[in-house]
Amino acid sequence: MYKKFIKYILLCMCMCLNSLSSIASGATFLHNDELQLKAIGESLDPSGSYILSWEVDLKKQRITFEAEVATLGYIGLGISPNGNMAGADLFIGGVYKNGTKYGYDMHARDTTMPIQDNQSDWTLIDASENESKTYLKFTRLLNTCDDNDYPISNDTVRIIWSIGETDDITYHKGNRGTKSLNLLMPNNDNFNPDDYLKWDLETEIEMPSEDTTYWCSFKKAPELNSTHHIIAFEPILTNELAMNYTHHFIIYKCTPPKGQNEEDFFGPHLNHPGENCYLPDDQQSLPIKYCMSQYVYVWSKGGKRMIFPEGVGYPFPEKVGESNYYLLEIHYDNPEKLPGLTFKTGGRVLYTDKPIETDAELLTVSHDVSIAMTIPPNQTEFIVAGHCSPQCTEAGLSDGGINIFNSLLHSHLSGRKLKVRHFRDDVELPWLDFDNQYDFNFQQNKPLRDAVRVLPGDQLTVECTYSTTWNNHKAVIGGLSTREEMCMAFLWYYPKQKLDYCGSYYPNDVLHEMGVINYTVSKPSVGGLPIYTILEPKDLAGEYVESLSTKFKWNETFVREIERRRRYSTHHSGCLYKLQGRGDVISVQYPYDFMKYGPEDVCKREVVKPAGNNSSSFVVVHTSLIFMIIMLIFVTKSDLQAIQI
Numbered sequence: 001m002y003k004k005f006i007k008y009i010l011l012c013m014c015m016c017l018n019s020l021s022s023i024a025s026g027a028t029f030l031h032n033d034e035l036q037l038k039a040i041g042e043s044l045d046p047s048g049s050y051i052l053s054w055e056v057d058l059k060k061q062r063i064t065f066e067a068e069v070a071t072l073g074y075i076g077l078g079i080s081p082n083g084n085m086a087g088a089d090l091f092i093g094g095v096y097k098n099g100t101k102y103g104y105d106m107h108a109r110d111t112t113m114p115i116q117d118n119q120s121d122w123t124l125i126d127a128s129e130n131e132s133k134t135y136l137k138f139t140r141l142l143n144t145c146d147d148n149d150y151p152i153s154n155d156t157v158r159i160i161w162s163i164g165e166t167d168d169i170t171y172h173k174g175n176r177g178t179k180s181l182n183l184l185m186p187n188n189d190n191f192n193p194d195d196y197l198k199w200d201l202e203t204e205i206e207m208p209s210e211d212t213t214y215w216c217s218f219k220k221a222p223e224l225n226s227t228h229h230i231i232a233f234e235p236i237l238t239n240e241l242a243m244n245y246t247h248h249f250i251i252y253k254c255t256p257p258k259g260q261n262e263e264d265f266f267g268p269h270l271n272h273p274g275e276n277c278y279l280p281d282d283q284q285s286l287p288i289k290y291c292m293s294q295y296v297y298v299w300s301k302g303g304k305r306m307i308f309p310e311g312v313g314y315p316f317p318e319k320v321g322e323s324n325y326y327l328l329e330i331h332y333d334n335p336e337k338l339p340g341l342t343f344k345t346g347g348r349v350l351y352t353d354k355p356i357e358t359d360a361e362l363l364t365v366s367h368d369v370s371i372a373m374t375i376p377p378n379q380t381e382f383i384v385a386g387h388c389s390p391q392c393t394e395a396g397l398s399d400g401g402i403n404i405f406n407s408l409l410h411s412h413l414s415g416r417k418l419k420v421r422h423f424r425d426d427v428e429l430p431w432l433d434f435d436n437q438y439d440f441n442f443q444q445n446k447p448l449r450d451a452v453r454v455l456p457g458d459q460l461t462v463e464c465t466y467s468t469t470w471n472n473h474k475a476v477i478g479g480l481s482t483r484e485e486m487c488m489a490f491l492w493y494y495p496k497q498k499l500d501y502c503g504s505y506y507p508n509d510v511l512h513e514m515g516v517i518n519y520t521v522s523k524p525s526v527g528g529l530p531i532y533t534i535l536e537p538k539d540l541a542g543e544y545v546e547s548l549s550t551k552f553k554w555n556e557t558f559v560r561e562i563e564r565r566r567r568y569s570t571h572h573s574g575c576l577y578k579l580q581g582r583g584d585v586i587s588v589q590y591p592y593d594f595m596k597y598g599p600e601d602v603c604k605r606e607v608v609k610p611a612g613n614n615s616s617s618f619v620v621v622h623t624s625l626i627f628m629i630i631m632l633i634f635v636t637k638s639d640l641q642a643i644q645i
């Protein structure tokens with residue numbers, strides 16, 4: 001039926017709103033052995049008045065914090081579901097004037113005075129103060145099994161902090177804030193960047209006096225006579241302007257069209273200062289689209305270095321004598337539209353000529369970014385799923401399978417929870433990664449502590465839970481802007497195999513399902529997805545999202561019905577093997593009647609061995625904003641029409 005489909009994979013960055021005003025350097029991680037994780041010197045506030053360090057003992061499932069804060073009053077540290085005081089789990093401590101140390105396990109029901117917990121699980125180990133600073137050391141179990149405490153796991157946590165002017169904790173007008181962090185960290189041990197060769201990709205232009213600019217320029221990798229390996233990526237934000245205004249950057253790999261020589265095709269643009277990445281086709285002077293299908297690295301504000309596991313690297317160049325061209329996309333975030341600021345910004349590739357046994361590859365699993373993702377207005381929990389079919393992993397992976405070692409989950413402003421599920425036959429294995437506290441402003445490359453083996457024939461399903469309540473009673477559809485949505489996971493794996501993209505889409509005419517009888521599809525003026533305009537019925541006439549938001553009569557039954565249908569019915573899945581061609585369109589859905597995975601509820605069994613409500617993801621802190629988009633447009637029958645971007 002769907003004999004033919006065309007895909008354009010378009011990786012691009014999305015606009016982002018503002019970000020954490022945090023200090024990008026952040027904590028450094030040390031680790032003593034497999035079971036001890038340590039973070040030193042994370043600055044919670046922009047001015048560096050509140051420095052938090054912590055250590056996790058995985059064997060004892062215990063976390064110990066040390067706070068050094070510029071105050072002689074109380075110090076508050078909390079974990080909150082949403083960054084607010086309401087519902088937060090808190091610890092408040094300090095040293096009274098008479099020298100008595102104090103520390104209370106508390107929680108807040110609302111924004112008023114916190115209440116002391118009946119069960120004290122956060123405990124003070126030490127406290128001291130001198131003329132300018134207070135130091136606190138305190139500890140708790142990762143999961144205390146107390147309803148008033150927040151279980152700490154692999155999720156992103158919203159840390160809230162407060163700095164009291166005095167020791168009177170009833171007076172809480174103090175200085176306060178929030179910061180997203182992952183408290184459980186990987187083993188970035190013994191890494192010395194000086195041991196490696198470096199290639200810097202930087203752009204130096206006068207930042208446009210626009211709120212948001214995506215700037216793209218071509219870069220050429222050093223010519224190497226043998227294949228080397230990339231073993232780490234990191235940002236270079238050596239000046240304050242770069243640190244303040246670089247919101248994110250992406251490194252893409254360029255591949256010229258068939259039959260073209262890359263030197264001839266990209267070479268002439270090497271000295272071009274670059275241009276806007278997402279101009280309409282007829283205004284784009286650089287061959288940018290020949291790079292955007294192969295994403296190599298994403299960094300976002302606050303993000304830290306990403307390091308490959310020992311013995312694993314990304315081949316550089318892939319083929320000696322070719323594949324030397326890359327595209328650097330910088331997202332400048334300039335909300336005050338300041339003119340006249342020129343600075344250098346970008347990233348660094350660390351690579352080695354030493355033998356690396358194992359090549360890595362990046363796999364993207366997603367739901368197609370299209371109107372098939374339509375999230376109704378006023379939703380708090382609307383779930384969308386994208387599948388990587390057993391047929392794709394069967395065809396794209398060899399017998400031994402692959403080991404996934406790093407994950408980056410991606411959605412936009414409506415994303416609340418993301419999860420990558422893993423099925424083998426009719427059994428669901430532990431989730432590959434998940435985040436129940438997803439923060440768009442804190443997207444990270446997260447090393448999985450235990451690499452996850454995926455075998456040929458396994459199915460991976462990425463699930464995204466969206467809330468549209470923030471969006472002024474408007475519907476949200478799949479798209480490139482951060483106000484539109486995506487649902488994807490970027491998974492680094494080894495050894496390198498063919499499979500690099502695997503996703504699915506709901507193939508039906510979604511407009512028809514909404515009762516639309518006649519509509520038009522047009523090309524947007526600045527690139528991006530097609531625009532749908534409803535003609536009939538007359539009472540829905542107008543632009544699709546606008547009509548859905550203001551004219552369509554929603555009811556709960558219908559919302560749940562379209563959610564169910566989109567999530568559980570048969571999707572079409574495509575696998576793309578490294579630009580070598582397309583697989584066939586395959587039908588895919590959740591496995592039939594599978595045995596569901598559920599993390600064990602440690603609290604029920606009264607054993608103090610919490611792994612909380614979590615399982616298999618693992619995490620590093622790369623404070624970040626990462627926006628990455630893959631857009632797959634399938635030409636199906638007449639319903640969705642492909643556009644060329």
Ligand SMILES: *[C@@H]1O[C@H](CO)[C@@H](O)[C@H](O)[C@H]1NC(C)=O
Nearest residue numbers: 096097098099100101102167
């Ligand atoms: C020190 O001061 C605190 C708060 O004013 C008080 O609760 C505590 O009893 C005092 N301790 C001593 C040893 O006086």
Ligand SMILES: *[C@@H]1O[C@H](CO)[C@@H](O)[C@H](O)[C@H]1NC(C)=O
Nearest residue numbers: 107115116117118119147148
């Ligand atoms: C603490 O215990 C008291 C008495 O049992 C109870 O009334 C109160 O609700 C409890 N408070 C919390 C926060 O659980």
Ligand SMILES: *[C@@H]1O[C@H](CO)[C@@H](O)[C@H](O)[C@H]1NC(C)=O
Nearest residue numbers: 068129130131132133134135
């Ligand atoms: C107070 O203690 C901190 C370390 O906790 C130290 O860095 C600072 O220099 C000390 N200040 C004074 C005035 O002693």
Ligand SMILES: *[C@@H]1O[C@H](CO)[C@@H](O)[C@H](O)[C@H]1NC(C)=O
Nearest residue numbers: 222223224225226320321353
């Ligand atoms: C690579 O080989 C070319 C020609 O054989 C030589 O001129 C060049 O110096 C070599 N480059 C490196 C980095 O070894």
Ligand SMILES: *[C@@H]1O[C@H](CO)[C@@H](O)[C@H](O)[C@H]1NC(C)=O
Nearest residue numbers: 021046239240241243244245
């Ligand atoms: C960078 O941001 C910080 C914190 O907002 C601000 O204090 C500083 O002046 C900014 N620096 C520049 C060069 O813009």
Ligand SMILES: *[C@@H]1O[C@H](CO)[C@@H](O)[C@H](O)[C@H]1NC(C)=O
Nearest residue numbers: 377378473548549550552554
């Ligand atoms: C969303 O909720 C608001 C406030 O409750 C209501 O006014 C609006 O009609 C709702 N929108 C839709 C499309 O249901």
Ligand SMILES: *[C@@H]1O[C@H](CO)[C@@H](O)[C@H](O)[C@H]1NC(C)=O
Nearest residue numbers: 516517518519520534535536
């Ligand atoms: C849809 O609307 C267009 C423009 O009004 C009209 O030409 C076309 O015949 C309509 N198609 C159907 C199936 O009604």
Ligand SMILES: *[C@@H]1O[C@H](CO)[C@@H](O)[C@H](O)[C@H]1NC(C)=O
Nearest residue numbers: 514515553554555556557558
């Ligand atoms: C709910 O909305 C759908 C779609 O508009 C409609 O077909 C259905 O009759 C409505 N149901 C109720 C109970 O209003």
Ligand SMILES: *[C@@H]1O[C@H](CO)[C@@H](O)[C@H](O)[C@H]1NC(C)=O
Nearest residue numbers: 153154449450614616617618
């Ligand atoms: C976090 O993920 C790792 C696997 O990467 C797992 O071993 C660990 O149990 C998880 N931790 C928690 C608290 O869930």
